[in-house]
Amino acid sequence: MAQLQKSIDKRNALIKATIELVNNNGFHATPMSKIAKMANVSPATIYLYFENKQDLVNKTYIDVKAQYTSYAFETYTTDMSVEHGFEIIWKRIADFKLNESENAMFLAQCDNTPIIDEPSLQEGIKHLQPLLDLWERGKKEGLIKNMSNYLLYAYAINPLSFLMMAQKRGAFQLEASQLEDAYQSAWSSIKN
Amino acid sequence: MAQLQKSIDKRNALIKATIELVNNNGFHATPMSKIAKMANVSPATIYLYFENKQDLVNKTYIDVKAQYTSYAFETYTTDMSVEHGFEIIWKRIADFKLNESENAMFLAQCDNTPIIDEPSLQEGIKHLQPLLDLWERGKKEGLIKNMSNYLLYAYAINPLSFLMMAQKRGAFQLEASQLEDAYQSAWSSIKN
């Protein structure tokens, strides 16, 4: 127990360091030695937890993606109405993207570059299923536009990534009232 | 003249090679030697055209961004109505993102990573002004929601980046009829 605990702490420290360094410097300027230093570990120790650098960044991606979806669906249950369920999920996602912005930023970087390998990307997509199911239900009930789920995601969810990025860059600040505007825009772009 | 022409060709070849390699392999796996090889040039020659690797990628970004905005506003004039002007611009942007996807993909990568330095990012933003002006006009006329331009961009334009990326990954194909859906979603998310 104590031994396993210690290992998990170290693994988490490595993942945290990876996120922070890749966010700030990019993958190309994030050497293993810096990751090790930030996690208070020897470079060699990384290789006890991960096969190599690619494996480290893949696993980091999967880890963060799992956190993201778990957070998103935390308060959602399938017995909610389509509109209410969507609002619940959307606001959780907004919370995650704007408050846990280190994690969200890392995902944005991974989703827009070829640094994560295909199997790991696939692995990350899986957990989004509850939202897709909700949308299918909404389409059947005639509440949601009969469009591809990609289009729905593009308009209802993805804008939050852009806003998170703009906020991270200090370009602007999303206030609570604007968040309500944003939600209305999201809903009106996908509702029938 | 002949000499200058030759130089511009070589510069363009270098920029094209940079885009292609960074798109496919990422910045971290794009050595100067590969860029040189793809542009049919000696590595040393790159340094006659650009200060260093950072400068090369900065200049590439600015170059592509200028192409993007120039394409976007090609058929737009300020005497158009807000709604018509927006449709014109939106569809040009959609064209660019979906047809010139190599260029669009490169921009997406740059806009979601720290590989481009701040001054070059600022330089790239400048040319978007006509769209922001159009939106300001739309707000005054009560046609467009009175929201931050960041929010408007997030909902009206940014989804196209996501769709371009999904299409590039082969996840799905955006048909002409879906494009019309997409435009309607964009417009309904920002109109009053």
Next chain:
DNA sequence: ACAATAAAAATGAACGTTCATTCTTTTTTT
């Protein structure tokens, strides 16, 4: 018009550095 010469552009090889990874030894845990 044309050699001769200067200037510019381009090259391949070389340099010093940095990196991911491994090896050997030490420390910690069982």
Next chain:
DNA sequence: AAAAAAAGAATGAACGTTCATTTTTATTGT
């Protein structure tokens, strides 16, 4: 005392950049 975990130093490869040289282009004097 054995096994597992961790460490620091070592290694070889790869990288960005520069150097010495060659090739191409432009300029000059006749």
